[in-house]
Amino acid sequence: MRPLLRFENVTLRRGGRLLFEGLDLKLGPGEALHLTGRNGSGKSSLIRLAAGLLRAEVGQVERTKLALADDHLALDRELPLRRALRFWADGVDKAMEGMGLTPLADVPVRLLSAGQAKRATLARVVASGAHLWLLDEPLNGLDSDGVERLNTIIARHRASGGAVLAASHAPIGGEWARLELGQ
């Protein structure tokens, strides 16, 4: 089966610092990989490399259609949440429901709390319909209900043949392969 994400002998250097070298990685349907490592070990850079927002110094990265949730909200702050999400994808109602955002549908994005904004970025990923999800610190700012909802939507996504690559200092629910960077 064709992997949704594949790194082949990838080396990445940022600001003159070698983050990783000769990295091979493969993520197939239903699989999930949890990136760990100390601050500055290259977790976010690996996520951005997987997204195609950075280029590897050496090696090849192959990817399928993907969605990224990182620290950036990427939503129009002046619009109500549902309308702001609709800029990026159709069928956002189900994604909003999954992240518990339905009551906030008509609230302007600028009024969301940090935790609600994090849920909104995750809802954007869910609504995207992409097979590969890249999540950079997805638990940041989430309360226990948010964490539970995230675990549920990740499990559902994997069950439907999707894959997840997540960088997080905290453990994420479910079975994950683990890759520690900066060793």
Place this chain on the structure above:
Amino acid sequence: MIRALIARDVRRAIGGAAWLPVGFFLLVATLVPFAVGPDAVLLARIGGGALWIAALTAALLPIERLIEPDMAEGVLDQFALHGLAEESVAAAKITAHWLTFAPLLLLAAVPGSALLGLNSHSLSRSLIALAVGTPGLAALAVAVAALTAGLPRAGALAGILLLPLAVPLLIFGAAASGDGGSSALLLEGAISLALTAGAPFIAGAAIRASRT
């Protein structure tokens, strides 16, 4: 997605301070007669050039809002993930910037030209010259906005970068507004076209370089 991006940028500009460049344009046109005196002949002679200086500074005003907020918010990254080339994003932003400042500027040129004592013939020439030159100004503004996005004191830096680059457009635009005739208008059109064609590539490269 491109149409949605243009509509979004236009909506944000109109909901924000789209009137500001036009207000600034009219302010400059109002101040010129105070500065040079009530000599109608002199005002009519320099009127076209004054309108162009006002247009240039008005195009510069929103420069910090053209690229930087979308870069900081991760919106440009999301466009890339949706398969939109940075050059396409830049072209869309040029279109949106032009739509939000140029038509209003052309409208404001009517009272502006009255303040400067331009006759109807000079006004029509100025309107044509502004219509031909403003796409180049919008393109230049977006390219410079992309080059300076995220840098400290980006607004001041953008002004220092943009104003010299706009000089050829200013020279031929002002000439086409005055007695320069059709050759000045053709040269202005050529410069405007070159800027409009080249700016998306410069802005696209700048957006990509900001990610490294």
